[in-house]
Amino acid sequence: MDHMSSNLEDYLEVIFSLESVNSEARAKDIADAMGVQRASVTNALQKLSQRGLINYQPYNSVTLTPEGFRTATRIVHRHKVLYDFLHTFLQIRPEVAEDTACKLEHHIDDESLETLTKFARFIMTCPRTGKDWLEAFTRSCNDRGTCTNCPECIKSCLERLDDKCSGQP
Amino acid sequence: MDHMSSNLEDYLEVIFSLESVNSEARAKDIADAMGVQRASVTNALQKLSQRGLINYQPYNSVTLTPEGFRTATRIVHRHKVLYDFLHTFLQIRPEVAEDTACKLEHHIDDESLETLTKFARFIMTCPRTGKDWLEAFTRSCNDRGTCTNCPECIKSCLERLDDKCSGQP
DNA sequence: CAAAATTCGTAGGCTTATCTAACATTTTTT
DNA sequence: AAAAAATGTTAGATAAGCCTACGAATTTTG
Structure with missing residues (x-):
């Protein structure tokens, strides 16, 4: 009950x-x-x-x-985390992401949800990944998995690494 | 029906x-x-x-x-993709990952599943991420979000970048 | 080979969630 | 304020899944 x-x-x-x-x-x-x-x-x-x-x-x-x-707040939170992951990271179309989040939210366990949140945050804050890495993923999806411009991507990555770490020891 | x-x-x-x-x-x-x-x-x-x-x-x-x-093959495939993501990437304990994959597999749409597969592959093959990046994520989880050894991590990342791209133009 | 044990199917009941149809209440319109 | 429209509830039916209890079929065993 x-x-x-x-x-x-x-x-x-x-x-x-x-x-x-x-x-x-x-x-x-x-x-x-x-x-x-x-x-x-x-x-x-x-x-x-x-x-x-x-x-x-x-x-x-x-x-x-x-x-x-x-x-209700707990459920809405689950929904939001899943939607954000599907939409922002996997680039799933809003309506589909919305729909799927609506179904998954009832079945994911707390530990996985919590870790998914951390995972998303880590991707965005780690100097090695971030927004441009995500864009590289999108390109690789469109190119059917073959990431064609590695050198250029790596160059911009190195710049980001320097930027992010200029304040660190 | x-x-x-x-x-x-x-x-x-x-x-x-x-x-x-x-x-x-x-x-x-x-x-x-x-x-x-x-x-x-x-x-x-x-x-x-x-x-x-x-x-x-x-x-x-x-x-x-x-x-x-x-x-059945289609369902088992869904299960495997979800389990691998939960276990290998989010580091969820096997029993929990198994259990959650078993529930989610019925509700995730094809597009999201497909993209999740690509996402996992991209993390493992992109020079900027890979196994050691994943380990950095695990550490950041244990450190409660504060990634403490960025310089060291970046150093090993640079080495990997050089290795991976030595054969490219 | 026949009795015992195991496995399988059927019957009937319970729960959740939905629907339609009819009835009740509240709000809007004239 | 009375009639009409909108909104809300009740009653009864349906469908999916599960259960227990019992009887039927098959296998195992003495």
Whole structure:
């Protein structure tokens, strides 16, 4: 009884979003956002209410409880980390990245998510990688894996290395 | 009726594995591998059979049809790509990586999977990254994000760059 | 070869999540 | 304020998956 289904997580995420944007979450809007019938929403709201995640009174707007807010925030965070990785690093088109992040967010474990965050940060901050390295990856994707201009790339890398480390011992 | 559920994908994967290892897949072994009751297996086998993915005759071993084999191979490939990324790049412990790959494999889209493969290959083959860069990432994880020995790391990187590019124009 | 043990299938029930249809409440319009 | 429209709930059906319990088929063993 303690484990949240992917489905309820999705509802909570939508409520969080609607509350942020519209400052209230109405059942109709939840139904539209989820692409389901209103009856399904009522059903979900009852379950979320039972778990103490939302304040729910029939015929009224829904709001998140403090606990619901914490849970929603955690899910949104997972979503963001995955979306950023897919979009910024793998260069996946926004709609696809959005869609995939929406599915993966329910299944990735905390350790992997945490490490993925660190990995992304490391790529951007390590003098050996960074933005131009990522661009080199994009080029290599378009060139079907053959990275054709290594010398030039390495030259710009060396410049970056010098820049980044001029302040270090 | 055309879309495979995560569940059936898991069954197919287990059958594929048992067929590889034992050269046959018996219902009992499938039940054990999946951690479910035999009745659930019977149910799943009937569905897979209806879809033409397995050859199923009551009281006989199960085998994959050519179509089933193709589908299973695709799923196993997804699993492997995800596992390798989690384990080799993010350094996630084998059991956790295994477990997470098992869940994510049902939800990642083809484009992201394909690009993830390229990304992993690029990290290993680009002169600017490779094995020692990955080790630097691991150290930075243990040091809580502060990469302390940049100068030394950069030195070994430069050596690698020279090595890798000595044959290039 | 027949009894015992193992394996397999069927029947019926539970849960989650969805839908449609009908009914109830609230809001908007006239 | 009454009628119309929009919104929300309830009831009943469906589908996927799982379970237990029991009976059927196959294998193993004495």
